[in-house]
Amino acid sequence: MGNYLEDILSQPDQLERLFEAYSEEGFLREKMKRLSEHKWGNIIFTGMGSSHFCAVGAGLYLKEKGIDNQVVSTGELLYYEREIIKENTLLILISQSGESAETVKLLGKLPEQVFVVGITNEPDSTLAKNSALVCPLLVDREESVTTRTYLASVCVCLWAADAIAGGEGCDMTKKIRRGTECLRKAVQQSKEYEGKIKEFAENCSAPAIMGRGYSMGSVAAGALFLREVAKIPAMEFDEAEFKHGPLEMVEKGFKAVILAPEGEGMLMNVRMAESIVKKGGEVLLITDGSCTALEEERLRIIRLERSEEAAAALFQIVPIQILANSLAKNRGICPGKFRWSSKVTSSNKDIPEKVFLFPTDLCYTPVFDT
DSSP states (O other), X not given: OOHHHHHHHHHHHHHHHHXXXXXXXXXXXXXXXXXXXXXXXXXXXXXXXXXXXTTHHHHHHHHHTTOOOEEEEHHHHHHTSGXXXXXXXXXXXXXXXXXXXXXXXXXTTOOTTOEEEEEESOTTSHHHHTOSEEEEOOOOOOSSSOSHHHHHHHHHHHHHHHHHXXXXXXXXXXXXXXXXXXXXHHHHTHHHHHHHHHHHHTTOSSOEEEEOGGGHXXXXXXXXXXXXXXXXXXXXXXXXXXXXXXXXXXXXXXXXXXXXXXXXXXHHHHHHHHHHHHTTOEEEEEESSOOOOOOBTTEEEEEOOOOOGGGGGGTTTHHHHHXXXXXXXXXXXXXXXXXXXXXXXXXXXXXXXXXXXXXXXXXXXXXXXX
16 A cells, blocks of 8 residues: 555544644634634635645635635735735635745745734744744645645634634534544545446546535645646536536546535536536536435446535545546556655745734644644
């Protein structure tokens, strides 16, 4: 078993450890909760790659609460959109290593009164040292591409969003607990649906990944995993946008993975799956809902345990991770090994240490026994 597959199988235990640590009253209720006590000029989630996509659900959660925010890549924020960062901005900066080049450069260019929440797996990183509030991921380092650090980042972003919205942590903790239980079940059952994935992976050279709403983070991260692990040009789509032009790509040989969790968009996602099949394509439909779609030769359905839609990102990614493994093996590639880049795109440039003008009791790095 390679490191990549071992990392996938380790995800439930790793998130369980994170869950137990963050469930401690001193962090969620006393520290992170204070994010709701300040009137922020604007709220920005930012990261690169999976550290960008992990915040999509958190951003949507806040918007459903009527709280405006933006989820933007750090590269765009650094070079083209930096003017949106004002002195009263809450900047939630996500970098698993804490040393990504864009992250380090952005930290050195921030206005003085920007409040930085650093989400990172490295407590001694540049990001951690320059954050007013550090939210550690508390998972083991990965030797291959991102797996458990991505899911841990999803959890922490959701907790942060709940805190900003004035939540006590209990409701979101219940959602994350259920999502973690569904993750364990998805990993345990992976052998049962592995056959469907292997069939779908045959002659699969440029799959499309699509979904709606809370699944859009998984769509983007899933396509990235396929590109990194299997080295194929996987495409990501908003399922609603797919109808407006890209649908013309569908013909015999076209393959799509569609995420259809229980929720507002499930029926529309299922109808898209059926439409693609009718036009000659093949679909791997991943759902935790009570959809009535009938499995057939070109419509393979993976049914997962049900959870609230906001937490579906914690487990619906598993079949895509397994698919990436199958596609890599089909191409004779060692899953998760980088050829032209590395897991961390870092910068060696030093930046001046920031001086924070916010209350010192928020400049807090929790210490957990890992």
